[in-house]
Amino acid sequence: MRKLRKFWETKTGTRLSKTVVNSIWVAFLKTEAAEFTKQMGYGPKEIHKIGIRKFVDANGWFLTQHVSRWRTDAWRVVVCPECGKDFGILSDDMGLCPKCLPRFDLNKYFGEIHKIVDEDKPELMGAAIGKAMVVFMGDPETRARYRKIS
Numbered sequence: 514m515r516k517l518r519k520f521w522e523t524k525t526g527t528r529l530s531k532t533v534v535n536s537i538w539v540a541f542l543k544t545e546a547a548e549f550t551k552q553m554g555y556g557p558k559e560i561h562k563i564g565i566r567k568f569v570d571a572n573g574w575f576l577t578q579h580v581s582r583w584r585t586d587a588w589r590v591v592v593c594p595e596c597g598k599d600f601g602i603l604s605d606d607m608g609l610c611p612k613c614l615p616r617f618d619l620n621k622y623f624g625e626i627h628k629i630v631d632e633d634k635p636e637l638m639g640a641a642i643g644k645a646m647v648v649f650m651g652d653p654e655t656r657a658r659y660r661k662i663s
């Protein structure tokens with residue numbers, strides 16, 4: 514998310530106006546929302562609860578024609594599994610929002626996954642990481658084990 518926010522900030526130099534955010538949201542509802550909900554497992558209802566601006570920012574959108582980019586983007590913007598109050602990037606940060614991310618030791622988590630996967634079978638790593646993401650997102654007990662003590 515950090516780099517995405519930076520991405521649009523460098524393009525626009527400013528915070529998006531309410532009018533722009535609203536027009537992007539309307540475009541999203543009109544052309545993308547149905548398919549997005551089906552594929553991502555959350556939709557307008559959840560997004561409304563968290564905040565439309567947060568959603569638009571997390572996706573790095575600043576023009577109405579950007580709303581279809583989620584279909585091809587390498588990252589997936591998801592609801593933060595920890596707080597449910599913001600969005601995070603699944604592939605980079607296990608879906609943790611910027612506020613929750615520093616509370617976890619993801620290096621330890623990834624380190625342990627690497628240890629589990631047989632060094633002679635590197636082709637299994639992608640699947641292992643995919644599974645690790647699903648577990649981390651869906652299981653609070655697993656997440657709790659990687660919470661930093663502060």
Ligand SMILES: [Zn+2]
Nearest residue numbers: 593596610613
């Ligand atoms: Zn969070």
